[in-house]
Amino acid sequence: MNTSAPDEGRIDTEVRGHLLLITINRPAKRNGFTPAMYRQLAAAYTRLDDEPALRVGVLMAAGDHFTAGLDLPTFAPLMQRGEQAAPAGGVEPTEPGMAGYRRRQKPVVVAVKGITYTLGIELMLAADVVVAADNCRFSQLEVKRGIMATGGATLRMAERAGAGNALLHLLTGDEFGAAEALRLNFVQKVVPPAQVEQETLQIAEQIAQQAPLAVVATRLNVLKAIEHGPLAAMEEFEATQQRLSRSEDAAEGVRSFVERRPAKFTGR
Structure with a gap:
């Protein structure tokens, strides 16, 4: 640089x-x-x-x-x-x-x-x-x-x-x-x-090092709570969690937990 x-x-x-x-x-x-x-x-x-x-x-x-x-x-x-x-x-x-x-x-x-x-x-x-x-x-x-x-x-x-x-x-x-x-x-x-x-x-x-999709979703949910209130943020919980739980990164998170190793996330 x-x-x-x-x-x-x-x-x-x-x-x-x-x-x-x-x-x-x-x-x-x-x-x-x-x-x-x-x-x-x-x-x-x-x-x-x-x-x-x-x-x-x-x-x-x-x-x-x-x-x-x-x-x-x-x-x-x-x-x-x-x-x-x-x-x-x-x-x-x-x-x-x-x-x-x-x-x-x-x-x-x-x-x-x-x-x-x-x-x-x-x-x-x-x-x-x-x-x-x-x-x-x-x-x-x-x-x-x-x-x-x-x-x-x-x-x-x-x-x-x-x-x-x-x-x-x-x-x-x-x-x-x-x-x-x-x-x-x-x-x-x-x-x-x-x-x-x-x-x-x-x-x-x-x-x-954390799961990129989960990082973005967590950050945006905090901002939603600040800007629109807790109820508006809570309304997104179920849909967001369903979307994230179907991701490759969520599957990798489970595998890494079972195998007792650091997760390798891809953002997918």
């Missing part, structure tokens, strides 16, 4: 087994996102869902920081025109439920470190599991720039931490650390900076 990046930045991708490693690469600008970078990130997320051999995405960043957020001078014209940076028809990385975009099916695990502002928080809240370095500096500071967070922070911060905790950080735009992010359920693990990528990859590899 090439670690040098042009001034406008880019998103690098690398396939490692069943993982798609996605790296934000503009360290000279604290990985601030340009529209071109956001389009590339959307393409990487879409690729994750489209390629059957890929099972888990891993979002990381080059340099000392995850991202300072949007490069506002380059994004302001799009905001003023009401345009989206991600092309319609694919996966929108923050997935706030806008029409015209696909719902991501496969899980994404994120490693955050250093400065993790605005879009950085929204990307990690839209993902599935987040490992944070203990040097993280978080801020959802859109109110300090005269705009509103529209990548899901107003939805997911309240869902994870309650309205009061969400509004504390959304309305002040203050900076908080990894311990506060863990308290608010914004991240799942906090480790030293030198360990953050290794820990993230370990979690992603562990997910990738």
